[in-house]
Amino acid sequence: MFDDESSPRRSAGSSTKPGSQSALRRRNELRVTEQLLRGGPATQAELSRLTGLSTATVSNIVKSMQQAGLVTLTATTSSGRRAHSVRYIGDSSIAAGIDFGRSHVRVVLANRSYQVVAERQIPLPLGHDATVGIAAAAKLLDELLVEGGISRSSLVGAGAGIPGPIDRRTGKVIQGAILPEWVGINLHERLKSALELPVFIENDANLGALAQITWGAYSAVPNLVFVKIGTGIGAGLIVNGSLYSGSIGVTGEIGHLTINESGLICRCGNRGCLETVASTATMIQLLSRDKSHPMDAEDIVRHAKAGDSTTLRVLEDAGTAVGRALATISNLMSPDVIVIGGPLATLGELLLSPIRRGLLRHAVPVVGENTTLATSSLGPRSEALGAVSLVFQSDPAKQTT
Amino acid sequence: MFDDESSPRRSAGSSTKPGSQSALRRRNELRVTEQLLRGGPATQAELSRLTGLSTATVSNIVKSMQQAGLVTLTATTSSGRRAHSVRYIGDSSIAAGIDFGRSHVRVVLANRSYQVVAERQIPLPLGHDATVGIAAAAKLLDELLVEGGISRSSLVGAGAGIPGPIDRRTGKVIQGAILPEWVGINLHERLKSALELPVFIENDANLGALAQITWGAYSAVPNLVFVKIGTGIGAGLIVNGSLYSGSIGVTGEIGHLTINESGLICRCGNRGCLETVASTATMIQLLSRDKSHPMDAEDIVRHAKAGDSTTLRVLEDAGTAVGRALATISNLMSPDVIVIGGPLATLGELLLSPIRRGLLRHAVPVVGENTTLATSSLGPRSEALGAVSLVFQSDPAKQTT
Numbered sequence: 001m002f003d004d005e006s007s008p009r010r011s012a013g014s015s016t017k018p019g020s021q022s023a024l025r026r027r028n029e030l031r032v033t034e035q036l037l038r039g040g041p042a043t044q045a046e047l048s049r050l051t052g053l054s055t056a057t058v059s060n061i062v063k064s065m066q067q068a069g070l071v072t073l074t075a076t077t078s079s080g081r082r083a084h085s086v087r088y089i090g091d092s093s094i095a096a097g098i099d100f101g102r103s104h105v106r107v108v109l110a111n112r113s114y115q116v117v118a119e120r121q122i123p124l125p126l127g128h129d130a131t132v133g134i135a136a137a138a139k140l141l142d143e144l145l146v147e148g149g150i151s152r153s154s155l156v157g158a159g160a161g162i163p164g165p166i167d168r169r170t171g172k173v174i175q176g177a178i179l180p181e182w183v184g185i186n187l188h189e190r191l192k193s194a195l196e197l198p199v200f201i202e203n204d205a206n207l208g209a210l211a212q213i214t215w216g217a218y219s220a221v222p223n224l225v226f227v228k229i230g231t232g233i234g235a236g237l238i239v240n241g242s243l244y245s246g247s248i249g250v251t252g253e254i255g256h257l258t259i260n261e262s263g264l265i266c267r268c269g270n271r272g273c274l275e276t277v278a279s280t281a282t283m284i285q286l287l288s289r290d291k292s293h294p295m296d297a298e299d300i301v302r303h304a305k306a307g308d309s310t311t312l313r314v315l316e317d318a319g320t321a322v323g324r325a326l327a328t329i330s331n332l333m334s335p336d337v338i339v340i341g342g343p344l345a346t347l348g349e350l351l352l353s354p355i356r357r358g359l360l361r362h363a364v365p366v367v368g369e370n371t372t373l374a375t376s377s378l379g380p381r382s383e384a385l386g387a388v389s390l391v392f393q394s395d396p397a398k399q400t401t
Numbered sequence: 402m403f404d405d406e407s408s409p410r411r412s413a414g415s416s417t418k419p420g421s422q423s424a425l426r427r428r429n430e431l432r433v434t435e436q437l438l439r440g441g442p443a444t445q446a447e448l449s450r451l452t453g454l455s456t457a458t459v460s461n462i463v464k465s466m467q468q469a470g471l472v473t474l475t476a477t478t479s480s481g482r483r484a485h486s487v488r489y490i491g492d493s494s495i496a497a498g499i500d501f502g503r504s505h506v507r508v509v510l511a512n513r514s515y516q517v518v519a520e521r522q523i524p525l526p527l528g529h530d531a532t533v534g535i536a537a538a539a540k541l542l543d544e545l546l547v548e549g550g551i552s553r554s555s556l557v558g559a560g561a562g563i564p565g566p567i568d569r570r571t572g573k574v575i576q577g578a579i580l581p582e583w584v585g586i587n588l589h590e591r592l593k594s595a596l597e598l599p600v601f602i603e604n605d606a607n608l609g610a611l612a613q614i615t616w617g618a619y620s621a622v623p624n625l626v627f628v629k630i631g632t633g634i635g636a637g638l639i640v641n642g643s644l645y646s647g648s649i650g651v652t653g654e655i656g657h658l659t660i661n662e663s664g665l666i667c668r669c670g671n672r673g674c675l676e677t678v679a680s681t682a683t684m685i686q687l688l689s690r691d692k693s694h695p696m697d698a699e700d701i702v703r704h705a706k707a708g709d710s711t712t713l714r715v716l717e718d719a720g721t722a723v724g725r726a727l728a729t730i731s732n733l734m735s736p737d738v739i740v741i742g743g744p745l746a747t748l749g750e751l752l753l754s755p756i757r758r759g760l761l762r763h764a765v766p767v768v769g770e771n772t773t774l775a776t777s778s779l780g781p782r783s784e785a786l787g788a789v790s791l792v793f794q795s796d797p798a799k800q801t802t
Contacts, residue, residue: 024425145683167767174767223648235733239640244737247624247772253732253765258725268765328729331654332638334647364654364669366568371648389575 023341024186028053032061036071036088043076043083062086085228097387098137099204102126102231103113107382109148110160111156112392114215118148124210129181130173130190138194155290157198158373160191161207163232168249171201176256178232199389202243204228207386208341209236211378212244215283216339216388221337226376227254229322229342230297231281233274235329254325255279278294278318279346280343286314297343304350315347317356323358330359330367341376348375407660429454433462437472437489439794441515441615444477444484450621451642457591463487463717472658473514495551497598498788499538499561500605503579503632506534508541509785510549512791515616519549520782530582531574531591539595556793558599560788561592562608564633569650574603575668577657601791603644605629606653608787609742610637611644612779615790617740624736627777628655630743631698632682632724634675636730655726656680675726681744687715698744707750716748717755724759731764731772742777749776 031051036042044062048055065071066073071083097108106121121234137160141401145152164177171188173179179204192199202210209226212218224238235252237244244251255275256268263272276282280297287303287310288294303311328339338359344351352373360368378381429589432452440451447455466472474485495518498509507522521544525537538561547555554682565578572589574580593600603611608629611719613619625639636653640647645652656676664673677683681698688704688711689695696704704712727739737758745752751773761769777783 059718123686165765167766176767221472239645240643244640244734248735248767249738250765250768251733251735253768256732256765258763270763328658329733331650331657332636332730332733333645334652336648355506362659362671364566364651364657366576366577366649367651368564396575 002183012339025254027058029061029065032058032065032264033070033088036086041085041087044251045083045087047086048269058192069361092151092154093156093392095156095388095391096141096158096195097384097389097391098141098158098191099207099383099387100133100137100160100162100179101204102163105137105140106380106384107137107144108381108388109141109144110385110388113291114388114392116381116385117135117150118144119384120144121380127181129310130179130185133179133182134190134194137191141195153195157200157391158191158195159200159202159390160187161202161204161383161387162232163204163228163230165250166201166203168245174250176253178230180267198391198394200387202387202390203234203236203249203252204383205234206245207238207383207390208245208376208378209238209252209339209386210389210393211382211386212337212339212376213238213241214393215385216282216376216378216382218337218339220335223333223337225252225333225338226382227326227338227340227342229278229280229318229340229344231279232280233322233325237333237335239333252380253374254329257325257328259321259324274321278321278325283314283318287311292379301344301346304347312350315344315351319351319354320358320361323355323360326359326371326373327354327362327368330363330371334367335371337374339373339376341378341382345375345379351375425476429458430462430466433459433466434471434489434491437487439615440620441790442486442488443620444479446479446484447621449488459787461660466689482649488514488657492555493555494793495555496557496789496792497542497559497596498785498790498792499542499559499592500608500610500784500788501534501538501561501563501580501583502605503564504529506538506541507781507785508538508545509782509789510542510545510551511786511789514720517782517786518551520785521545522781528582530768531586531588534580534583534733535591535595538592539784542596545637556598557603558792559596559602559792560603560608561588562603562605562784562788563588564605564629564635565632566651566654567604569646573650579631597802599786599792599795601795603788603791604635604637604650604653605784606635607637607644607646608785608791609777609779609783610639610653610740610787611790611794612783612787613738613740613777614639614642615794616786617777617779618782621740622737624734626653626727626728626734626736626739627783628723628739628741628743630679630681630719630745631742632680634680634723634726638734638736640734658726660722660725675722678749679722679726679788684715684719688712696741702747705748708795716752717747720752720755721759721762724756724761725763727756727760727772727774728763728769731760731768735768736772738773738775740775740777742779742783744781746776746780 035050044058046048048058072087074087077198094109099106103126109115109118162190165174171186173182175183205228208228222241226236228234233255235254237252256273259274261270264276266273266276284295436451445459449459471491473488476487479511494513495510500507504527505524510519512515566575568575574583574586576584589602607628609629613627623642627637629795630636634656636655638653657674660675661673665677685696
């Protein structure tokens with residue numbers, strides 16, 4: 001979701017029309033920047049030749065970039081004549097990525113080279129409301145800036161993810177979120193006024209998907225599905241190399257695929273949804289039945305790795321159901337890669353095996369055989385990293401000029 | 402396509418420098434032309450939205466194209482308002498659209514203004530092999546050319562659809578097709594050598610989807626699903642305004658979504674797939690049990706319209722199951738519109754009502770409520786019309802210059 005412009009398709013009347021003068025100017029500036037990043041320092045005459053822009057246009061652009069502190073000019077000689085070499089001194093832009101969870105908030109600061117410069121996660125009470133979560137994120141962000149000696153002015157924006165659907169038309173959290181206390185609030189507005197920054201909001205699974213193609217191993221994969229198995233189950237879709245948002249921004253809701261028509265009642269109001277048989281919440285409930293203390297997701301990981309047969313059986317059943325849902329996604333969208341994230345991802349093959357069995361059992365054969373299944377290597381950072389990407393991808397031209 | 406990067410990079414000395422006003426104007430004109438060629442007739446408001454150009458810019462361009470005899474304007478209504486539909490009439494190219502069915506082949510010839518100039522369908526024996534089908538299509542195409550007085554040299558290509566998945570990597574028909582005799586043949590190669598034309602192959606449901614956004618009422622809809630309910634059930638997906646092909650070209654296989662884990666064996670090798678409960682083949686089987694002569698799809702339509710309670714019950718059960726599958730698509734992709742095609746589409750609300758009930762019952766509420774459900778208005782022509790669009794979309798720039 002773009003800042004202040006929820007639906008860029010409809011933005012024909014905005015000031016950045018593709019065919020307008022200002023857009024033309026922006027494109028020309030971007031072309032000079034790209035040339036400097038790709039080709040290193042160059043004189044204005046060389047830049048003109050390399051970009052195809054007139055020397056007058058290059059001169060104007062270089063002047064404004066110099067004023068913005070993006071380039072320096074140093075005296076040199078070119079073809080025996082005195083000239084100035086234009087050198088891009090990068091930018092010190094920092095983006096914040098915020099991951100709101102059911103009982104935590106994580107903030108990551110990273111630069112445009114996709115390097116994390118500061119990062120911390122703190123616990124929040126279960127059932128906290130949005131005001132508490134947003135205040136905690138704002139405080140954590142300020143602390144990280146101070147500790148890292150980072151100027152607030154270098155922050156170009158904040159991306160944030162929450163475990164629940166967001167209506168891209170309104171910026172509001174929709175019924176069905178893992179954070180029921182947040183439903184109905186306009187997260188975009190609230191966070192923007194708390195942070196005093198451009199803010200970009202997305203569903204957490206969507207950010208996980210974005211992280212896979214920006215920070216992860218799959219930058220060249222056109223069609224990818226990221227599935228987060230946690231208290232809820234959601235998927236983010238990368239379609240033709242970009243995050244897919246559908247008509248209202250609520251996509252990848254595989255947690256509410258009907259697995260058992262007369263199964264348990266789901267928080268979405270339906271019955272027998274995938275979440276009711278395969279979320280970590282369901283697994284914990286099943287495994288805690290004869291325990292004095294309820295387990296958590298880390299216990300599932302520990303017990304499974306230790307070979308506990310009950311835990312493995314629960315994982316088997318849940319994984320098979322997830323695989324069946326993934327077969328449905330695959331039959332519909334034929335993705336190249338499906339990446340599994342969430343707290344169980346560290347189980348690797350222990351988790352992937354039952355999922356793969358479910359997938360191959362229910363997918364059209366040629367589709368199942370051609371879908372690569374893997375666990376995420378980004379761990380619990382993936383949502384916050386994806387939120388950073390959301391900021392840098394939102395409008396790179398605007399932020400570099 | 403306003404990208405300046407593609408070629409003029411080195412053309413610093415030419416008169417159409419990428420940054421100049423005349424180049425900008427030309428790029429904008431090209432963009433409107435391409436949209437009309439690829440997307441068919443559209444109103445100026447739609448053109449503005451689809452190209453990202455301002456309404457004023459589009460208006461100026463359309464005016465000059467009209468003066469040059471490249472477009473015609475005809476009165477229409479759009480969203481209840483009077484408007485003019487802009488239609489490109491700039492060249493005499495003809496494309497052939499071929500629809501191979503289980504027991505028919507249909508050929509349509511149309512020009513670049515998206516007007517049908519000749520059309521015919523002939524029956525073929527059930528179980529005919531590919532050689533018979535291809536020869537029949539080639540003969541029909543030749544007859545239509547002669548009857549229409551159309552020069553073969555004006556044919557720019559042929560598009561063809563078959564009711565089955567096609568592996569886009571090889572051009573071969575994949576196991577699971579409604580035409581089992583065609584599995585494994587390279588339809589692309591065979592048709593190309595029979596017709597001596599550039600050939601473009603697609604699954605029939607994909608062509609139905611493409612027809613909806615080119616010939617149908619949905620030219621401005623970014624995300625659309627076309628569902629063909631016939632002997633098999635398949636879906637074509639329009640994502641961000643284009644036909645979506647996934648990693649191997651096999652997408653929208655909702656006919657093989659598991660509805661009943663221990664249901665009937667499906668031709669795909671799985672059990673309880675949607676097709677085993679909701680295809681016209683299944684309905685016919687259910688309704689023919691106590692009949693001396695087996696029914697066909699037209700009988701279902703006739704009996705349902707006459708109010709036959711048994712037929713309506715069978716439609717109710719099948720429709721609800723289809724709706725459940727559409728809820729899954731909607732939860733994943735949140736399309737703006739779902740269009741139902743196939744021989745039952747003429748039933749209108751009699752078919753849509755149970756489908757809508759299944760959709761709303763199983764979809765995440767905000768998604769179900771925001772998905773428009775409709776029957777196709779293109780009738781049995783939609784696949785052949787989509788095949789025509791496939792040709793004109795393949796490389797419009799190359800074919801007009």
